[in-house]
Amino acid sequence: MAAWVAAVRGLAWLLLGAAAGLTRGPAEALSAARSDAGTRATCSEIILRQEVLKDGFHRDLLIKVKFGESIEDLQTCRLLIKQDIPAGLFVDPYELASLRERNITEAVMVSENFDIEAPNYLSKESEVLIYARQDSQCIDCFQAFLPVHYRYHRPHSHDGETSIVVNHPDLLMFCDQGEGCRCLLRFPILKCWAHSEVAAPCALENEDICQWNKMKYKSVYKNVTLQVPVGLTIHTSLVCSVTLLITILCSTLILVAIFKYGHFSL
Template identity: 85%
Template sequence: MGLQIESWDNYTFRDLLIKVKFGESIEDLQTCRLLLRQYIPTGLSVDPYELASLQERNITEAMMVSENFNIEAPNYLSKESEVLIYARQDSQCIDCFQAFLPVHYRYHRPHSKDGETFIVVNNPELLMYCDQEFPILKCWAQSEVTAPCALNSKDICQWNNMKYKSVYKNVTLQVPVGLTIHTSLVCSVTLLITILCSTLILVAVFKYGHFSL
């Protein structure tokens, strides 16, 4: 059984695509469910409102486990978060599952020299639950984990935490960050633009606004 993680750029966010392929032939795999417990490092965030929208459109099934999660917090004020992703069987591969999770960059402190930083996304835990027993799966199981049987379900199942061979050790994301030497320039330009825009707004209000006493 192998696991493959892929990701691709889309400006400020990336999509984490996780693929699982069973190396052994297992009959009636349709009776099994696969759950991925992914830990999101402090340099990234997951938008719970975006997850809800994707669920409504039947694109992915994922839920935030971490409480008091602040999507606006910068990297240095955030904590590692936990997401449960319910994988789906691949229609083009009889013994394959795949899961999809959009992630976003958090704000990072500017650096003095290097204009980039790296974020390591560790491989997820692979949890599996089957309606019937398969002897070969017991060989792969390490322990049992309690988790909801399905998304938005109150039923709790005992999932098997499975051993697997990963195609990639970990996923490393390269994130551009600001430089401290640009602080004065950025502040000056920002202040000038703010004053200019405020002035234009005031001129428009006094020119086209209607005032009554």
């Protein structure tokens, strides 16, 4: 009898403990949910807009980033855009150097042994780092500017155009934390959207390496697609014949002018 009573009491204690656990579980879950909701409430989505300006074979790639955070949080942060350039396009490193001297953009080529004269089928993808600047017309916006140029492509048999896809860039952020600063508390946007670290130069003018936070973002558009006009293979014979005739004609005229107006001395 005593053993049976002890067993009942033990079962009762177990049931009470389970009930207490069930009572605390939802409360703790609700508290955690509220905490998470509070954190998410402070997270404004990062919006990236990527577009190509101008017409012809020489274009401008414009990238705009909107944070929706207070400028007090962003004024000590820097934004770096890591853009992959497909083989069908090229960026002129000499042009970038000229633009940097005139303080128009802060961009630098990462790829080495880069040939701007090579056609598309002999080229590889390249990489450019662009240090974005705060937009004077938008308190929580950054923008970056990069001139790009079409490469020559092989002629096609039917279609007179080919497509070049410019993928979305990597968005990197570095915030000046200061000594003893708890970065995630001071810059909640890093807690919201940073998911990895990437080593990259701290600034364009020095070679120091910083650990940048790679940020998640939402793009306004899909990947940018450019249409490049190309020649048709059915015109090969005509183009070669006309080019050869013009070359012979011009060479003949030059020789006639030389013998007619030139002065030769033996």
